[in-house]
Amino acid sequence: MRKRKLAAVLIxxxxxxxxxxxxxETVANALNDTARGIGVFQSTVIxxxxxxxxxxxxxRQLLQVxxxxxxxxxxxxxxxxxLVKLQPQDRTQLLNILKPLIDVLSQADSQLIxxxxxxxxxxxxxxxxxxxxxxxxxxxxALALR
Amino acid sequence: xxxxxxxxxxxxATAPNVAELILLIRRKDGTVSIVTVLDEADxxxxxxxxxxxxxxxxxxxx
Numbered sequence: 408m409r410k411r412k413l414a415a416v417l418i419x420x421x422x423x424x425x426x427x428x429x430x431x432e433t434v435a436n437a438l439n440d441t442a443r444g445i446g447v448f449q450s451t452v453i454x455x456x457x458x459x460x461x462x463x464x465x466x467r468q469l470l471q472v473x474x475x476x477x478x479x480x481x482x483x484x485x486x487x488x489x490l491v492k493l494q495p496q497d498r499t500q501l502l503n504i505l506k507p508l509i510d511v512l513s514q515a516d517s518q519l520i521x522x523x524x525x526x527x528x529x530x531x532x533x534x535x536x537x538x539x540x541x542x543x544x545x546x547x548x549a550l551a552l553r
Numbered sequence: 554x555x556x557x558x559x560x561x562x563x564x565x566a567t568a569p570n571v572a573e574l575i576l577l578i579r580r581k582d583g584t585v586s587i588v589t590v591l592d593e594a595d596x597x598x599x600x601x602x603x604x605x606x607x608x609x610x611x612x613x614x615x
Contacts, residue, residue: 414589435590442597449601455606463612470605477598484595488588 414447428492430549437546444538449473460528472515479504498550510541
C-alpha cells in the first residue's frame with residue numbers, strides 16, 4: 408500500500424517535470440551556449456594574439472568585453488537558478504542583464520574586430536563572437552515572446 | 554524536473570530501488586535538469602573569467 412502511494416506521487420512528479428517551463432529551459436540552454444561560446448571566443452582571441460595576428464591592445468579590449476559578458480552571465484545564472492517558471496518580473500530582470508551585452512558585442516564587432524588587419528584572424532574572431540550573439544539573442548527572444 | 558529530483562532525494566531514503574528506477578528513466582529520456590545546465594554554465598563563466606584575467610595580468614597596459 409505504501410509503495411503504491413509512493414509510485415503515485417512519483418508519477419505525479421514526473422508529469423509535473425514534463426510540464427516544465429519551456430522558455431526557462433531555452434534560457435538555461437542559451438546561457439550555457441553563451442558560456443561555451445565566450446570561452447571559444449576568448450581562446451580564439453588569445454591564440455590570435457600569440458600568433459602575432461592581434462596586438463595586445465585589441466586583445467586586452469576584447470577580453471575586457473568578454474569578462475563583462477561572463478560576469479553578466481553569472482548574474483543571469485544566479486537569477487535563473489531558483490526559478491521553476493518565468494514570471495514577468497523575472498523576464499524583465501533577465502532582459503535587463505542580457506540586453507546591454509548584445510549592444511556591447513555589436514560595438515566590439517564594429518570597432519575592434521573590424522579593425523583586425525589579418526583577414527583570417529578577423530573571420531575566426533568574428534565567427535566565435537557570432538555564436539555568443541546568437542545564444543544571447545535566443546535567450547532574449549525566449550524572454551520577450553510572452 | 555527540479556521538484557522531481559528533490560522528491561527523488563527524499564524517496565531515496567525510504568525506497569532506494571524506486572528512486573534508482575526513476576533516475577534510470579531520466580537518463581534514458583536524455584533530458585538534463587535546468588540546474589545541471591546552469592551549473593555547467595556557471596563553471597564555464599568562472600573558468601572564462603579566470604582565463605581572461607590571467608592573460609590581462611600577464612599583459613598589463615603599458
